Amino acid sequence: MIELAIGIILGCCAIGAGIALIAGIGPGIGEGQAVAKACEAVGRQPESKSQVTSTLILGCALAETTGLYGLIIGILLIFVAPGSFVGILKEAMTSWGAGL
């Protein structure tokens, strides 16, 4: 029985990590639009290329933040959460007195 429970925990952690990485869509779209606009700006005014580039990199790094939140959640779900969840489960099983 406990094998099934642990299997469900591991599987759900993996699925959750996958769902958390959907957060990568937003920054992808946003950074793509930012780069497109930056290309337009450089095309219109090639002399302002260095300023446009530095502003673009700063903006891209800011837009990346929401994606990184998803990434951190995903990494936590893969590397940290399964161990602690299984520990909680085992503790609960022993405190209930159920034979493992």
Add this chain to the structure above:
Amino acid sequence: MQSKRRARAVDILLILLIVLPLAGAMTLKVLTTPDAPLSEGVQISGAQIYFTIPMPIQDLPITAAQVNSWAVILSILGVCLYLTHGIKVIPDSKRQLAAEWIVDTVNRLVRSNMGEKFIGFAPFVAGILALSALSSLSSLLGLFAPTSDVNIILGWAILVFILITHYKLKGGLWAYIKGFFSPIPVFAPLNIIGEIATPISMSFRHYGNVMSGMVISTLIAFALRSLSQTVLGWLPGTLGKIPFLQVGLPAVLSLYFDIFSGCMQAFIFAMLTMMFIATAAPEDA
């Protein structure tokens, strides 16, 4: 002659101050790393705990991140002392020119982003910039980068948050409280969450970038090792055990993840610090 010799001795001492902390951190890491069996699966862990100090409420663990952070701080101190040693009114050495260039660049950055009245923040901004960039770059020496531990960055971000709150309170306590209830009182919970989110978002941005780079490089290095074991495993003897495919690609990735990403995040952290503090201050103060 005598003074020249003394100046050279001081120089050597300062260079030792730059090199020794990093070398010490590397030695500590080499001495305390447990012998992990190479054939087992990929292992990604947080900062290694060197020892714990017993404390009344909770034991204080001294981790690799803290030790490396202090090593980087000492090295930066050494660099500053080395660059400013023996400065003259009319510069005649390259290192004084380098020091003047650094100070001038940071001053210009602060002046263009925060305005003339915040020029006193230039040392603080330079400190954050140097500490953050060199902490990320210390992973090139094989150390655990302090910036891939959220506790270190959260400490810096809380420091910045205290500064922001200090400058907001300069406009008066009543104005600070009233700021939460604008434009209408219904927004108060959102405003409070937004206020607390500032340090969290600043720290998670930096830490997430550096740590995700570390995780991805580790995964790719591990995948390349497995690949070379399956592809080149037929070679006789120890020749088959050497992961030839690991040569090349990790170095290119390190160029982006360690160098570009680390420096970029350091710059962004400093930029955000400057912008938040400059916008928090009241107009007339």
